[in-house]
Amino acid sequence: FKMSSLEVSEEVRQYLKTPTFDNWQWEDAEIMVLLQVMYTDLDFISTFDIELDVLQHFLYKVYKRYNNIPFHNFKHCFCVTQMMYGLIWLTDLRTKIENIDLLIMLTSAVCHDLDHTGYNNAYQINARTELALRYNDISPLENHHCAVAFEILEKTESNIFRNLTTEQYKRIREGIIKCILATDMSRHTEILNKFKAILPVFDFSNKDHRDVLMMIMIKVSDISNEARPMDVAEPWLDCLLQEFFNQSDMEKLEGLPVTPFMDRDKVTKPSSQTGFIRFVLFPLFIELANLFPCLEQHIIDPVRKALDYYTEMEKALEREKQNRTQ
Numbered sequence: 574f575k576m577s578s579l580e581v582s583e584e585v586r587q588y589l590k591t592p593t594f595d596n597w598q599w600e601d602a603e604i605m606v607l608l609q610v611m612y613t614d615l616d617f618i619s620t621f622d623i624e625l626d627v628l629q630h631f632l633y634k635v636y637k638r639y640n641n642i643p644f645h646n647f648k649h650c651f652c653v654t655q656m657m658y659g660l661i662w663l664t665d666l667r668t669k670i671e672n673i674d675l676l677i678m679l680t681s682a683v684c685h686d687l688d689h690t691g692y693n694n695a696y697q698i699n700a701r702t703e704l705a706l707r708y709n710d711i712s713p714l715e716n717h718h719c720a721v722a723f724e725i726l727e728k729t730e731s732n733i734f735r736n737l738t739t740e741q742y743k744r745i746r747e748g749i750i751k752c753i754l755a756t757d758m759s760r761h762t763e764i765l766n767k768f769k770a771i772l773p774v775f776d777f778s779n780k781d782h783r784d785v786l787m788m789i790m791i792k793v794s795d796i797s798n799e800a801r802p803m804d805v806a807e808p809w810l811d812c813l814l815q816e817f818f819n820q821s822d823m824e825k826l827e828g829l830p831v832t833p834f835m836d837r838d839k840v841t842k843p844s845s846q847t848g849f850i851r852f853v854l855f856p857l858f859i860e861l862a863n864l865f866p867c868l869e870q871h872i873i874d875p876v877r878k879a880l881d882y883y884t885e886m887e888k889a890l891e892r893e894k895q896n897r898t899q
């Protein structure tokens with residue numbers, strides 16, 4: 574199935590800018606074209622002199638370097654990139670920050686989980702894997718995702734930045750490293766607190782402020798499944814738990830410490846989500862909505878609905894358990 578970017582209707586181009594976009598309706602080949610459309614519709618092709626065949630080469634190399642695992646696969650890369658793309662349009666960010674920072678944000682989202690193996694940093698460190706050894710236990714996965722991104726960009730035929738100045742390339746490389754490394758959830762509180770501290774005096778002309786905002790935006794995009802309609806979000810939770818259970822099964826086999834929220838004998842779907850939404854998702858989304866109030870209706874209201882849905886499911890499970898024990 575070959576869908577050239579010319580065949581994407583105006584209706585799909587508009588739908589692609591909304592957080593309700595349903596990734597499950599599209600095949601990988603179509604998703605490749607939708608990613609291309611994002612670079613085109615943000616005017617990156619003309620602004621940064623990106624040749625279409627180089628962009629296609631880049632996206633194809635990226636596609637090949639994502640693995641066939643339940644959650645951190647190419648479809649996740651698309652969801653994160655599509656959410657980032659939607660946020661850029663919803664917040665009208667193009668009028669607030671430079672194009673080169675938008676290019677950094679979109680490209681970071683595309684590359685942010687490259688060659689993820691389905692085993693998180695805790696596993697890499699506990700199992701003393703090659704990645705943990707190579708990166709001295711410091712965000713081994715995120716360092717690897719970023720290194721793979723620049724391996725792809727080193728090749729002329731897939732280097733979408735090849736027509737930029739050395740200065741521009743240096744700035745893009747610094748920005749992509751910052752954004753991808755920020756997706757390590759062990760740094761969640763550090764980054765959120767930095768953002769909270771500058772919010773009252775946020776200044777778009779301050780580079781440090783923009784850097785923190787870019788990290789917050791990729792973090793929001795990365796864990797934003799529950800901001801999507803339930804029939805788009807729920808399958809993602811099944812995929813996530815599948816990957817988590819694969820890891821905890823392996824940890825049990827290898828006698829390694831097991832993370833509680835990954836243990837199939839301890840986790841239920843509602844229990845993993847109600848805590849995550851209340852203590853991780855809401856605080857993060859609320860801070861971003863403090864800067865862009867329009868996001869309240871687009872990403873906070875849907876998450877409130879998701880919390881109600883999982884809270885109800887949790888109560889139903891509780892009632893069922895009590896009936897069984899009586």
Ligand SMILES: COc1ccc(NC(=O)[C@H](C)Nc2nc3c(cnn3-c3ccccc3C)c(=O)[nH]2)cc1
Nearest residue numbers: 758759761795796797798799834845846848849853
């Ligand atoms: C502070 O570090 C954390 C905090 C929470 C979690 N994960 C959870 O609480 C549970 C398993 N739920 C969850 N985790 C999620 C979601 C989306 N991404 N995501 C995720 C995936 C891989 C690694 C980390 C996270 C947060 C989601 O909708 N739910 C994982 C890491």
Ligand SMILES: [Zn+2]
Nearest residue numbers: 653685686795
């Ligand atoms: Zn991710």
